Amino acid sequence: MSEEKDRLIRGTAMDGKVRAFAVRTTQLVEELRRRHDTYPTATAAMGRTLTAAAMMGSMMKGKEQLTIQVRGDGPIGQIVAVANAGGEVRGYVHNPHVHLPSNSLGKLDVAGVVGTSGFIHVIKDLGLKEPYRGSVPIVSGELGEDFTYYFAVSEQTPSAVGLGVLVDADSSVNVAGGFIIQLLPGLSDAEISAIEQAVGQLPSVTSMLDQGLSLEEMLKRIVPDVHVLDEMEIKFACTCSRERVEKTLISLGESELEQLIEEEETTEVVCDFCREPYVFTRAELKELLEQAKSK
Structure with a gap:
């Protein structure tokens, strides 16, 4: 190249x-x-x-x-x-x-x-x-x-x-x-x-x-x-960040987040553009769920 x-x-x-x-x-x-x-x-x-x-x-x-x-x-x-x-x-x-x-x-x-x-x-x-x-x-x-x-x-x-x-x-x-x-x-x-x-x-x-x-x-x-x-x-150049991924997860809504917490030990979200993986534990998803509930 x-x-x-x-x-x-x-x-x-x-x-x-x-x-x-x-x-x-x-x-x-x-x-x-x-x-x-x-x-x-x-x-x-x-x-x-x-x-x-x-x-x-x-x-x-x-x-x-x-x-x-x-x-x-x-x-x-x-x-x-x-x-x-x-x-x-x-x-x-x-x-x-x-x-x-x-x-x-x-x-x-x-x-x-x-x-x-x-x-x-x-x-x-x-x-x-x-x-x-x-x-x-x-x-x-x-x-x-x-x-x-x-x-x-x-x-x-x-x-x-x-x-x-x-x-x-x-x-x-x-x-x-x-x-x-x-x-x-x-x-x-x-x-x-x-x-x-x-x-x-x-x-x-x-x-x-x-x-x-x-x-x-x-x-x-x-x-x-x-x-x-x-x-x-x-x-x-990619514009993804953990903060952006968190906002996306919160926007899924309470039932989607509850399902992820129930089914998976950890949840991995991969950026479409750069393939960077973002991993969330159950505890972290529970925090996001609380934020979704307060919206």
Whole structure:
């Protein structure tokens, strides 16, 4: 696995009429593969979703965050990724232990594990009373095309999305990353055609990263005049804590807690995102029960 730090760059091109994002997520995806013990095809599906989330999170401001839910009809079940404006990303898949034979192109069959029917939901917490929700049907299950479709339909922003995860023979992540090119009003037909042609001729994201191309070089293959405005580090971060888990247990209600106290010597709660276990003894659960009763 490459030791280069995960980072994201944002830039503009064509006199501000194109927004460009590129990201390396190798260490992030490997960290989550290790925590969740995902098999190779599940790693690729989870990694592509995390990569999209990292770039979409960078479009947010301040303390805003977004959640992506990919709910297809494939064996992986639901994929969840959460990202914020500060480059912090976390996620999980419902069934980490799915792996399929390579597809007809000799690549990991992401569409096979995700499914080709279902929905992608994007929930943005903008600090308002109600979060923004956008949903689109899954169009291919390969995810790059699906997020391209999401931007076109849900955000009315024509975009090109490239996502990739390359898994080593030992199942660890060799490289992972992606790009988003967004076309803004004012582009001529010729400029749009040039971008479409460049995207069409582009090698895969993983082959470019594996060959050592920098994020800037990757974007320049699509929009040669790209001007990088800023960059940020991308990292795994989970928000779970014992205090949060206690609140969740209290929210189960008195009867659920009484049942746990009766049936189990100790109760273990594992965080969906980081797999951190939190263990509660009967005595501790009785304390939580008293708090539930006083509510």
